[in-house]
Amino acid sequence: MLRLTASRLSAVRAATSTRRAACSTAAPRDAARDVLDATRRLLASIAAQDLAAYRRLCVSDLTSFEPEARGHCIVGLDFHEYYFGLDKGGLYAGHETLLDARVRLLGEDEDAAVVSYVRLLQLGAETRSFEETRVWERRKRPGSGKKAEEEE
Numbered sequence: 001m002l003r004l005t006a007s008r009l010s011a012v013r014a015a016t017s018t019r020r021a022a023c024s025t026a027a028p029r030d031a032a033r034d035v036l037d038a039t040r041r042l043l044a045s046i047a048a049q050d051l052a053a054y055r056r057l058c059v060s061d062l063t064s065f066e067p068e069a070r071g072h073c074i075v076g077l078d079f080h081e082y083y084f085g086l087d088k089g090g091l092y093a094g095h096e097t098l099l100d101a102r103v104r105l106l107g108e109d110e111d112a113a114v115v116s117y118v119r120l121l122q123l124g125a126e127t128r129s130f131e132e133t134r135v136w137e138r139r140k141r142p143g144s145g146k147k148a149e150e151e152e
Contacts (some may be wrong), residue, residue, distance in 0.1 A: 032103035035113045035136055042134075043096065043119075051084045059139065094123040111138040 038057065045053035055077065064074045074080075101117040116133040 031105055031110060031113070035103045035105075035115050036098075036101055038136060039101075039115055039117075039134060040098070047096070049084050051081060054080070054084070059137075094121050096121050112136065 041053065042057045044050075045057065058077060058080075060077055061075060062077065064080075065071070066074065068083075069079065097120045099118040099120060101115060104114045106112040106114065113136045114133065115136065116131070119130045119132055121128045121130070
């Protein structure tokens with residue numbers, strides 16, 4: 001299983017219904033698709049306020065720079081988990097599309113990847129655009145000796 005090790009999340013969260021994103025030639029198609037799928041699942045967990053799914057995709061010591069943090073580096077999940085408890089009142093209901101996705105696999109075993117994309121959020125007649133970059137890493141589940149994707 002891919003786990004988010006660092007991210008740059010945007011201030012607005014929305015329901016994820018994504019269009020197929022293009023992958024760069026820098027990564028094999030299947031591995032790049034896995035990274036994009038994990039990214040979509042992460043965005044969907046945020047939109048659905050599914051904290052359990054979010055925790056499964058993120059490591060507890062992730063770091064991020066986000067608009068909500070006003071330029072400060074955030075370490076850990078506590079900052080992010082706060083937003084799951086807020087009453088959104090339909091604020092984040094919208095249609096989301098990922099565009100121009102690029103995946104770059106890293107490391108000898110390609111156990112890490114950087115994905116960058118533009119996320120369009122349509123809220124009624126208004127469309128907002130967010131440029132995002134995420135770093136993913138395959139990690140072993142504690143005590144199993146196996147990578148998480150081998151267990152599922």
